[in-house]
Amino acid sequence: MLVSVVILAFKHNHSFLKMLQPLKQTNLKIDAVYCIHPSNCHFSETSADVISIPLLDDDYGATLNHLLPKMNASHTLIVDSQASLSKDIAIHQLTQQDTIVTGNHFACLITNHAILHFPFPDKWLLPFPESLLPFYLCTLPSEKKNLVTQSSNWATASNRNKSTTYRSIADWQQLYELEQAQSQTIPVTVLIANYNQGNYLDIAIASCLTGSIVPEAIFVSDDGSTDSSPYRLTNWNHPTVTTSFTDHNQGKVHALNDLLPSVQTPFILELDADDWLDPNAFSVLAETLKMWPTSSPLLYGNLRRWKEERLHQLTYKGIAKGRAVSSSSSLRQYRFPLGPRIYRTASLRCLGGFIQSPYEEGRLYEDVSTIYQLAKIGPLHYEDFTIYNVRDHAQSITQKNHSKWNGFLKQLDH
Template sequence: MNHLLVVILYRPPFHTVFTTLASIRTLRPESIWLIHSSSETLPSLPDDVHLLEVKPEELGKQLNTLIHSRQKVDSALVLFSGVHTLIHKDTSVMVSGNEEQVWLQNQAWTRSPIPETRYIPFKEAFLAYWLNQLPKDMPFQPLKAPSQGRMPITEHAKLEFAGTYEQPNEQLTSPVTVLIAHYNHVNTVDAAIASCLVGRFVPEQILVIDDASTDSSKERLATWEHPTLHIHFLKQNGGKARALNAGLPYIHSPFILELDPDDWLDPDAFTKMRESILSWPEQSPLLYGNFRRWNSAKHELQYKGIAKGRPIYSKAELLAYRHPLGPRLYRTSSLKKIGGFPELNYADGRLYEDVAVMYKLLEEGPFHYVDQTFYNVRNHQDSITQKNHAKWNGFLTHLKDLD
C-alpha cells in the first residue's frame, strides 16, 4: 500500500482549496495538511484536513519537519492550492513536478531537504526553486500540468517567473561580475544572491560590499559558502557610491552588473545577458534594458508591470528619463577609466549615484539599449529614491561639477 502525505501550500482565494481537495481525495492520501501564514485567517475545513500555521521564513524548515515526522509515509505530494490537475507518477520516479506541484517518492526528501524560503522572492517560486536545487544525480522528471485557468495578474506573473527555473546539467560561466552594495537588507539579500546562481549561465563572480550594516546582515552573509561569492565588510558606512568603488579593485571580469540587495534576477538572466553582449558595440560603455516592477506591502509582492526602457543619446535625455535606467551592465574598462562612481559633495555622495556615473559615462560613448527583461525591482516606501524626490534639483546643481 502506498502511504501518501499531501501538503497544500495555501494561496488565495480560499474557495480554490476545495477544488484541490476534490482532486487529491481520488488519490486516497494517508493525511492532508494545509500550510498557511499567521496573516491568513481561514474558514472551517473538513475534519480530515490538518491546519499548520507557519511563518513565511520558516516554511522550508517546517515542511522538512512535517515530512520526516510521518514515519509511515513513502511518498509525498506538495502543491499550491488552486491546482486541480494532478501529476501522478509511478514509484520508479524519485521526483517529478513543476512550479505548482512536486511529487517525492522513495524517500527522496532525505537526499534533498527542502530549502529555506529566504532564497526566493515570493512563495510561488518555492517549488520551482526546490527542483532547481536537486542534486544532479537525482532522478528528476520535469512535467508541465495544464493551465489552471484564469488567475489574478500578480499570481500569473509569479508563476510565469517560477516557470523559468530549470535544472541545468552543467553551469557555464559568464564573463560578468555581479556587484552588490549592501546596507541593512538582511531580509532580501539572500534572494538577490541566490538569483545569480540558478541558471544555465552564472556570473564569474558575485561581489558583495557590506557598507557597515547595523542589522544582522553580517551574521547572515557569513552563512554563505559558494566559490563565486566574495564578501567584504567595510568598517565605516560611507554610502552606496563609496561601497561600489570599494569593490572595483577586486573585479577583473570584462563586465559588471550592478544588483541592488532588495532586487533579484530572473533564473535565465545570464543567458539573456549573453545574447545581449554579443550585439553590444565595443565603443559603448553601458548596456541596459527593461525592469519588471513589484510593489512591496505587508510582506507580499504585487506585480506592477514592465517598465520599458528607451534609447537615450545625450545627458539631457538621461536627466529627463522617467525612471531609473537599467539594469546596468557596465563595461569594466570604461567604468575604471572614469574613476568609478562619482562621489559628489552633495548629500555626502549618498544620492543618485546611478545618474552621476551614467552622466560621466556618456562622455566615453553611446549607451546600448536592448529590449529585454530579466531584472526585478522591489519598490517600497523605505527606498532612498522614494524618499528623496525633493532633493533632485539640488543634485542637478552639483552634477554640473562633473562637466
C-alpha cells in the same frame, strides 16, 4: 504506494478547497491531506478532510522540513493550492534509483526521508513564497530529480485566477530552468553594495545562482550594516560569492569602488541588495551581450517592478520599458532609474571608478552621476530585454528621496 498530500496555501483564502476534488479523481492512494497556511488564517472548520498546519515562522520551506519526516507515508505530493492538478497524475514516474523527487513548477512528489539530506530552502532565499517548488527543483542535482516535461499530465498554473499579480508570479516561476545541467559561467561580475538590507540580501545573491548560466563572480560589500546583514553574509559558503565588510557606513560609491580592483571580468552587472534577477537572467544576458557595440560603455534594458505590501508579499506593478538615450538632456529626462546596468569594466576604470557626486555627500543618485560621465566616453546602448526585478518598499533610499531629484540635476554639470 501510500502517499500523503500537502497543499501549500499561499494566500489568505480558501482556494486550497478547489484542490480537493481533483485529488479525489486521481488514482493516488492517499493517507492524509494537509494544508500549510498562514498562521493567522483558520481553516479547521472548512473541511473535515484536511489537516490544518499553520506556518512556522511564516516560512513554507521550514514548515515542510519539519513536517515531512513525521509523515506515515513514504512519499508526499506537494501542490500549489492555486495550481490545476491533472487527474492523470501518477507516482510510477519515480523510477530512477537515485531520484528523490518528481515534479514541475507547481507540484512535486518527494521521498519523505530525502528531506533530511536535501531540505527545502528557507524564506530568505525566495523572492516569492510561490517560488519554493521551482527553486528547490532547479537547485537539486540532476540525478536526484525526474522532471515532468508534459505539464498537462501533472500540474499547471491555474486558469481560474485572473489576478494580474498571480499570473505574473506564475509566469515568473516558469523562468526557472529546471532541466539545467552543470552551470556554465559568463564573463560577468555581479557587484552588490549592501547597507541594512538583511531582509532581502540573500534573495539578491541566490537569484544570481539559480540558472543554467551563472556569473563568474559575485562580490558583496557590506557597508557597515547594523542589522542582520553581516550574519547572513557570513553564512554564505559558495565559491562564486566573495564578501567584504567595513566597520562604518561610507556610502554606496565607496563600497562599489572598494570592490572594483578585484574584478577580473570584462563586464560588471550592478545589483541592488533589495532587488533580484530572473532565474534565467544570465542565459538571456549571454545572448544580449552579442548585440552590444564595443564602442558603448554601458548596456541597459527594462525593469520589472514589484510593490512590497508587507515583508515578502509583493504586488506586480508592470514592466518599466527602457528607451534609447542619445544625449545628456535625454538622460536628465529619463523617467525612472536606468537599468539593469551592465558596465564595461575598462570604461569604469577609465573614469576612476563609480562617480561620487558632492550632492548629499555622494549618497544619492550615484548611478546617474556615473552614467552621465560614461556617456562622454561612448554611446549608451539599450536592448529590449527584461531580467531585473525592482522592489519598491518603504525603506528604499530612492523612495525616500524623490523630492531631492531636482536639486541633484542642478549640480550635475558642475
